Structures are given as C-alpha cells and as structure tokens.
Amino acid sequence: MRNTQYPITDTQQALEALSAPKKTRLHELWALFRENRLAVIGLVIFVLFLLTAVSGVILTSGQNPVFDPAMVRLQEKLLPPFTRPHLKALQPAQVPTLGIYLFGTDNLGRDVFSRMLQGAWVSLTVGFVAVGISVLVGVFMGGIAGYFGHESICLDHILAILVLSAGAIFLFMGWIGTGAACMAAGFIYTAVCLFARTRTGQAQRRGIFRMRAISVDTVIMRMVDIMLCFPSFFLILTVVALVPASMYNIMIVIGLTSWMGTARFVRAEFLSLREQDFVTAAKALGVGNFRIIFRHMMPNAVAPVLVSATIGIATAILTEAGLSFLGFGVPPPHATWGNILSDGKGFIFDAPWLTFIPGVAILIVVLCFNLFGEGLRDAMNPKLRERG
Amino acid sequence: MLSFIARSIIQKTITLFFVSVVSFLIIHLAPGEPSQVDPLNPKFTPEMLERFRQEFHLNEPLYAQYIHFYKDLFTGRIVSWKDNRSVLAKIWERFLNSLPLFVVGTLLTWTLSFPVGIRSAIYRGGLYDRSVTFLAYLLISIPGFFFAYILIILVVTTLHVPVIGMETFGLDTSSWGCMLMDRVWHLLIPSILGATGGIAVLSRYVRSQMLEVEGQDYVRTAKAKGLPPDVVHYKHALRNALLPFVTMFGLILPGLIGGSVIIESIFSWPGMGRMAYEAILARDYPIILTVNFISAVLVLAGTFVSDLLYLVVDPRIRL
C-alpha cells in the first residue's frame, strides 16, 4: 500500500507547488488580514487573553496559589478598585499578593482580580471545549452528509439499528435477558453483513432487505432540522438545569447544541469539493475514502470552519455567562466571569465594579473574537481578495 | 405550488414528530424527579406521592406517558404540575404579556437596521461605515444582562423613573392615556435590549446585500447613465437587495419565545420566557414540553412562511 502512495503525494505536492506555493498563500492571507486594523487588534487581544488565561490557571490553582481567588476576608468587603487593604485587620496570609486590590473586593471580601484571573481560564476552557465538541460533531456530520450523501440507508440497516437500540432500551429498563438477546442479534447481523461485504466487494444482493429507503444526506439534514427547531438557549437551559451542575456538562451541552451551522458549512463545501478534479483523481487512484476526506478535502474546507469556530467561541462564552447569570452556570468553587457578574449585581449601586469589571471583560473578549473571526472571513473571502 | 405546500407540510409534520420525541426523551431521561414527586420532599407523604404519580401517569412506561402527554396537549386538557392550571391558558396569558415586547423589539430592529445598513453600504469604507461596523460588533458582543444593568443604572440614577415590571405600580386610578404611555415606557428599555442584537446583525446583512447589488452591472449602468445617486441607490439597488429580507419575516416568528428569558427575568416581566424559566426551576414538565413544542411549531411555520414568501416574491423561482 505504502509504495503505491508515495508517488501520488509527491506529484500532488509538486502540482501544488507549481500552481500556488503555500508560503505565498499564507503571506497573502496575512497581508490581507493586516489591512483590517480592527481584526488585528482583535488578534492581539485574543493572544493577550490566551496568555492571561494560561497564567491565570497557573497563578490561581494549587495548594498555595499566588493569587487566591477563594480567600474570604469579611473585614474587607466591597472595597473599590485600587484600594489598599486595612493591614491592621488582616493576618499576614490574607494580605493580597499585589499589596493592593487591583479590581476591588466582592461582598465576601474576595479579591476580584484573582477571581477574574481564574474566571478567564474557565471562560476560555468553556469556549474552546464547547466549540471543539461542536466542530467535531459538525465536521463529522457535515462530512458524512457531503461525501457519502448519495449513499442510501437500506432497510436492513434500519432494522439492525432498531434491533440494537431496542436492545439498549431493554437493557436500560432492566430486562437484561431480552436486551442481551436483541443486542446479540443485532451485532451478529452487522458482523455477517460486514463480512459478506469484504468477501464479495461491492456485491449487489438485491432483495427486500436491500431496498433503498432514504439517503444518508437526508437523514443527517433532517437531524440538523430537528436540532434547529429547538430554541437553543432554552434547550441549553433545560438540559443544564436537569443534569447535575458541572463545568463539563455545560461544555458538552453547549457543544452538542451548536454543531448545526458547522455541519451545513462542511456539507456544502464537501458537495462542491467532491465534484472537483483532484478528488476524482484521487478516487481514480484508489485512495481510501478516509484519506480523501482528511488529507485532500478537509484542508480545503477548513477556512469557513475556522471562522465559524472563532465566532462560536465568542457565542459560547456569552452563553456560559448567561447561564451563570441565571444561576445555572459553572458551580462554585470555580469563579467565572458570569458568576462574578451575577453575584455582584445585587450591589450594583454600591459596588458597580463587581458588575462592570466582568461585564467589560466579557465584552472585550467576545468583541475581539468576533472581530478576529470576521477579519479572518474577510481575508479568506475570494471576492474581496480579487478586489484587493 | 400546491404540491410544494403539501410536501413541505408533510415533511414538517414528520420533523415535528421527531422533535416532540427528542424533547420528551431529553426531559424524561434526565436524572432527578420533578420536585413535586421528589420523594425527598418532606411535604409529600408516600400516599400523596403515589396519587400524584398515578394522576400524571408517571408509573407507566415512557411511550404511554408520551401518548398521554400529547393527547392531552392536543385536546387542550394539559395542566401544569405546579398549580394544576391549564397550561395552554397559562401560556396564552404570558404570551399576551410577551407580545408587546416582541412587537416593539421587532419594529425597532426592522426600522432602524435599514437606514443604518444602507447608509453604511453607500459610504463604504468611510468613517460612518467603520464606526457603524464597530458599533455593530460591540452590540453583538455585549452580554445582554450586562447591557441591561448599565441601562437600568443610567435610567434609575439620572431620571428616577420606574423601569421594572410591566407598569408603574399603583397607577390604576389615573387616566387611560397615562396608563398606556406608562406601559409604553416600561416597554422601551427591555425592547431596546431585545433589539440590539437584531439591529446589529440585520444592519450588517443589509449592508452586505446592498454591496452585492451595488456591484452588479445594472447598477453601474444606472450610475453611468447619470441618474441621481439617490435614485440609483434607493430605486435600482435597494429593490433587489430587499428580496432576501422578505423571507426573513418568516424567521422572526421563533423569536417570540427564545431569547427573552434573561431580559424578562431582569425586568420582572411576567412573559413567556420567564414562565419557561420558572417551569425549568420547578421541573414543571408539561410547561417545558409545551413551550418547546410550540416554539418548534413556530420555527417550522417560520421556515414554511419564508419559503412561501420567496416563492411569491422572486419571479425566478417557479415550481
């Protein structure tokens, strides 16, 4: 196998080198991107935010953190930013590391600066993991729909799936015997089918069980439609309220309810890529499906995914903040920006910094993600490139 | 045409069926019991629990519960677990409260976005365009509840007027004109908040549509012909740029439910979103499911309407 593939890759690289050298393309992208000053600012803040979040997690975690976000000093409640602590009223261990409350203190006397640092990491994690999940699911679904869209699901597939899921349900409900029997039947049938397939290649066994019922594309797109029918924030709220509160659940729920856009993008992209010559060529050379998808088509479809992922992170951060605000966010002891804000809102007339600091921080980060994403989209937009 | 309608109605019904199944499963497979049947709740004796479970079919298998639920929903007999009131009546009452918020918000969105977007398309790259672009991003990025508190703080500390709730308390003895205007005032801030995101997105969309059209040959021709710029922009370009927006009218329907949870709870507004939120807190499944179902219906109806509108408006599409 290997031997046959080396020359192809080489040829292709050579071809690519001839038509559009990679370096220049990146350069070109950068040049275009650089023109958009807002987007560059966005990128800079984005990098700053990354650094803050990473240093935040280092500085605020562990047994004896440099900045302790959970240190309660009730003598030092609701101090405005830039106040010096009352040294008289504090034990040495309680004195803030910087010798000053940079962002003030909250209603329990916790240092808002430390909490913001910790929250930065949580926000970042929630954003990235949620979007990671949504991109993975989206690319997978979109890719299948776009590439295998024409393939049909036959009745026997449906039957096998039905038997399997019935088995799972039986097992779930405690009827272990029936469930196990169903599961076993399903697995045996699947194995037989797969075995038959590898033996006979693409043998066409016609019959009632091989009737084409519905195409893969339709199934996936209907799933997307179904998912789009749910009001997304309401759905997230429902699920988050029903499952036990934890950071991971929130990330998973946000991720699983936001993959539809990506799936549609990728499908559209794949549909057009599939018809292109280099894919046909690869197919003709007998390259495996997965290799075609991941090696040849994916790099070409990555741009819109990247853009939507960047903006998706912004949305995820906003969603998490909204959930925290309603009391369903990341549970304590993790401080998140949404948490700080919703805890501080009761003191809005006396300690506005508790609302404004996290609010402005969320605003800036989300804004820079949006600007960066849009800048990226503009830079990759072929129409604009022509004009530029 | 008729066949298109029939086909999409069938398709949407099937989708709706799956949505109902999925939402039912999500709610019922999630861990935990509704608080009313929570055995840990000391207020409930085991007998009461059993009666409750029977009354709401909680002892039956899932599929039977599903059938019971949707049978009750379609016959309008479904009741809330919390107070035994008819869910549909409750939703209708709350819907009437949410409606003005939605109408004013939509009105603001659609009337403001067009002039702003068109102008920034015409003066593309200028100071106006750039600042509007930045402002639009700012409005998309600002967390709604944070913005809400900024506005509340501003209004309460500088103007000293009530902003919370649907009306000023204790105004029931004044003239109807006052009461009406008081209600309008209470609508103002929440609907501005509800509209900000919409204005930002829509004005960007208007701008890009206008840009697209302005690049077309016929517009260039019209310009070259020496027509006044206003005529070119507003007559030749705008008309064609408007086409996709007609379809968007259908897509605003789902906004009736989603998205207002946070704003309604900040402003103590007794609307749909708040009801849904309270239902989630109380694990009042009938209300959650009904709200979910209705919003799915609205989404599907919205896409259906927008498809139809497209058919009607765009002469290029014929079925």
Place this chain on the structure above:
Amino acid sequence: MVTKRFLILMPMLVMVFLFQSYLWVPTYEEQTTGNPDRLYQYITPSLGDATSLNPIISSNSTSSQIESLVFEGLLDRDEELRFRGRVARSWDIFEEAYFYVNSGAPVPAAGFVDGPGIVQFIETAKKKADSLPPEVRETLRRIQKIVLIPPEERSVVKALKSPSGNQPVRKIRVHIQAPARIKMTLAEINQDLFTNLSRLLGEDYFTSFDPVPFVRADPSVDRQLLARWAGELLPVTEHNPVIVFHLRPDVRFHDGRILTAEDVRFTYQAVMDPANLSPRVSDYEPVKTVEVVDPLTLRIVYKRLYSPALATWGMGILPKHLLNREALRKEARMLGRDPDTFTMRQSRFDRHPVGCGPFQFDRWESDQFILLKRFNGYWEGPPNYHRYVMRIIPDLLTQEMEFYSGTLDSYQVQPHQVKRLEKDPRFQCFSGTSFGYTYIGYNLRRAPFDDVRVRRALGMAINVDHIISYVLYHQGERITGPFAVQTDYYDHRIPPLPYDPEGAVELLNQAGWKRNEDGWMEKDGKRLEFTLITNSGNDIRKAILAIAQDAWKQIGIDVRTDVLEWSVFIQERVNKLDFDALVLGWVMGIEPDLYQIWHSSQTHPHQLNFVGFQNLKADELIIKIRQEYDHAKQVAYCHELHRLIAQEQPCTFLYVGKWTAVLDRRIVIKDLEQNGLMLYKKITPTKTGDYTFHFNKWIKLAEMPQFSEE
C-alpha cells in the same frame, strides 16, 4: 426621494413615540404625574408573602406587619415603652391571694388558731402595724380585704396512665375536704406576701401545712402519688393576679359591629382551642379564667404570678360574630366541607381578615401585593393615608430600584448602603437598635469552659469593636448582657470586657494554662483546644468564626471551626448539647423574662439553656423578675442579674445589630392642633428608634418640605 425619506422618518417616528412616553411616567420627583392619588398611598416592600392574616395563627413578620394595622389589641406600648390603652381604656391590676388555714401550726403570741382567728389576727396586726418591721408593715398595708372561705367538699377525676402504657387509662376519683381558706385582696401585687406574712404567722405556718389528710382517692393509690396530687389540688398558698380591663365604648370592627368584652374572651378561647394550633398558647397558659363582667369590662384571673401577662393583651382582637362555632359551621356547609373538622385555619377569614385597626383589609394578590384601605370608623379618627400597600418583592435590588423611582415609600437599608443613603437629600433615614444580639456561647458542662477565668480570657482576646467596624460597617453596638438595650432593664453602667490579649494570657496562666514550647496553651500535658461552630448561610457569623479563631490563636488556643447546615446545627449539635463553643444569636423581647434561656431547669437536651448556665442566685433573680409587677423593682432585679451574668460570662456577648430604614423625605406627620390649625411635623423616631409610631398621622407632600428647625 420618497423611499429614502420613508426609511429615515419611520425609525425617527417610532423612536419619538417611544421616548415621549417618558413625559407621562411619574418620576421620583413628580410622583403625582397622572396619578394624584399617589400622595394618599403608602407603599412598602416585603421580601416574602404573608402566610395567614389571622393574628392568633400566623407567626411570620410580613403577616404580623399587616395584622398590626388591621387588628388592634387591648393595649400597646408608647414612645417610652410604657403601656398605653388601645381597645382598653384603662385597666386595674390587683391580686387575690389565698392560703389554707393551718390549724396544726402555732401562731406566735396566739397559739393554735382557726380560720376566723387568723382573720382576726391579721386584722389586728394591720391596725397596730407600727411596731412591725417595715416590709411586713408594707405588706399589711396592701391588704385591702380579708375574707374567710369556709371549708368545702369537692371531688375531681384524675386519669392515671399505667407505667407500661399498654393498659387502659384508669380513672380515679379524688375526694377533697378542703379546710377553711383565707382570701386576701391586695391593692398591688406583692410576690413577698407570704414570706412577710410568715414573719407574722410563724416561720413554718405555710411550710408545715400537710394537705394529704384532706384528700382521699377512690380507688386508693400509693402514698407518694396521693401526696403529689394533694399538693397540686390544695396548694397551701396561691397568688391570683387579676387584671380588669375597661374597654372603650366606641370601638367598632370594620363591618360596623361594636367590639365588646365577649370578643376579647372569644379571642382568648380561640388561642387556647387546641383545634386552632395557635403558636401563642404559651402566652395565655397562666390564665385561670376570663370573665365578662359587663359588655365593656373584662376580668382576667391568673393562676400564678406572671409579670409578662399584661403585654400579651396587645394581640389583635378577633370578631366573635364572624368566627364562632355557628359562623364556621355555616361557612363549612357553604364550602361543602365537614363542619365538625372545619376550624379557623380553614376559614376564609385567614385571607380576608376583619379587625378593628386603623386600616381595613381590601385585597391580597398572592406574591404580588396586599392592599389595605383606611377605616373611617376607627375610634381614634381615620389615618391620613387612604391606602396602605405592601408589595411583595423578593429581590432586594428590585426593591432598591423601585424605591429610587418612587414606587416604594420605604426601603430597609443593608449595612453597606447606610453611609451613601444617609447623605442623600431626597431621603430621610432612621436607624435603631434591633432586638437581637449575637454571642459566642460556651458549653459550660465541658472543660475548660467550666472555669470563669477561661471564659473571661476568651472574651478578652476578641476585639469586638473591630468586628463591629469592619464586618458590620459600624451598624452594631456592643452589649454586655442579655436584656434589650433599648429598655431600662439593660444596665448601661456595666463595662464591657476590655480587649486585652495580654490580660487574657494572664488569666489563663492563673487558671493553670501555660504556654508550651510551640506556643500553645497547655495544662497537665493537654493542649487547650476546641471546636467553634455556627450555622451556614450567615456570612457575618462566618466572619466572626474566622476572627475569633484568629484572635484565640494569638493567645495560644488551638481552635478548629466548622460551619454546619442549619438543621444539622440545631438538631444534631445544639439540641443534643454536642458542641464546645458556638456563634449564635438570640432575639429578645421587651419583657425581661429570661426563664427559658438562662434558668438552670432549662439545661436539658432540646431546651434553650443549651450553654448550661446554672447559678442559684441567677435562678432566684429570674423567678423574681418573672413575678414582680413593680417596674422599679423589676429593673433593680434585672440590673442585678445582668451584673451577675456579665461576671460569670457564660457566653461572650458581642453586639446588637442596627437597622436602618429610609423613607421619602416628603413623608411628614400631619396633625390637627388644638386650635384647629393644621400642623406639619418632621417624622422623629421614638426613644426606642420606632419611627412608625405615629404612622396614622403620616402623609406624603407633593413638595420637599422645609422645617423651621432644620
């Protein structure tokens, strides 16, 4: 270009329409905009909804706030915390005291005397009292009438439960042949009556009385039980304080019926009726009889000396004609309920109360508001406000914003806001000391807390002023004892424990605790260590926990802290007396009755003296305070007890909190002068900080008032 103009004009018009609505909305400054009635409404917030509006059933603060306006008691307290008549015009308190003639005990200088002899004896002693000691003379002076009650026969049925509990209850008839009894009527209540009389009648005249020969059980029971019953049935001496209330003739209920003594008696019976499950039963348990002398006179006889008695009659009076048996049966039948099990608790009265207070009930929308109208037939003249509205707003921030925008007239300020709101010229601020104090209690049953020096040292190590200034934002006041600071009972001369860590170390050294090489206090090789606990959900107590832990660490005491969930805290630790030290608070009443919290008989599990304070002198004083009807004497006893407790330091008293409330500055007192002129006065709080005392005369003005004295 029409399209262009349209596109630009449309949003303009929409915006203009929306924004002009501002001009119609009442602002804080112009609250009457479109709503001239606003000045005649008082709107106040509440965090929680009321439960029931029946004063004998409810026990939450929102309910009682409404009830205090709808209902009226026989009396209340005035600015100086003295009693003031409301439904009752006046009252007399006197005493009827009884004792059985003890023919078996010799009376000095008279020998064995019978009933008439005793009467004679006391009468003569009264006439020539000059030779007697002053307190005996004083006692005799108070005796107005002495009557001899001839011997009588009666019988009672006692139920006897078998000890194992599985046999049926035995009914035993007890025949009593009571000896002659002396009844004395005293002008003033005197708890020392019998002590002083015994100086006249002989040391053991009362103590030697044996009631057992006068009773006979049928069927007979063992001697011990019989002796106990005899003691209960034939108490040798008995104090029966009597209160006679004279009601006002012109008090009407909101439905027009005149309030009579029958209604008062009905209210008492309703409280005592077990079917109503009233939380106020303990207040009226000492009552022996309530009799209606005439429609406007009521005579209440108590079983024993009980000085907090008068205050209990401040409870709202229920209308008998709406809640008696027949009325309830009728209502039950109307509702289709079983008339036999239908009680006041199920009645509609719960949510539609009718009383005789200055405001009458109008509407109650659950979780929204409770609306009261003024009652024009109020006996003292109707209040100035036409409506009283209590809005239920569970969120403090919303309350605050509604207050700033003029849709609430008052707001209960949180400690950190006091400084800011006090300065605001739009508001008037009132603050006062609350009736609850916070303390650190020690379990006196356990070492080392059984040593007063240790307790003093612990108290001296804590800087209470520091807690008050940093944790409470100065919204607190140091206290030294268990009485309400606002009352006379509290002795302000007692100095608080000084903050003196070195002195504390010194005291510990005296108690035998020495610092070891690690710096910890040690005695007999055991380190001084314990656990300090409190309940969760109270940030201030948590802060005190941390501060105390730190302060004690400074003097070498190793303290662990634990914050427990409320139910666990109470049920597992406090009720089972399983704790070393705890941070907790007590809410005090005005009455100086400390029996439940400080008397040594209340130290068992599930009782309130969980710190285990036992002091014979204190017990005696607590009982004396309970039985003393004379204010000056009561105060003297209280001061003595206060000093004793401060000396013993069974717990470290920390502070009483302060509350602050803000009102719109335009709310003033409007009063009619004697010459018929209208007079506006600034609202001033009473001595005890109660600013709502003159609420019925309050009114809101359209303009900010200027007072000459300002």
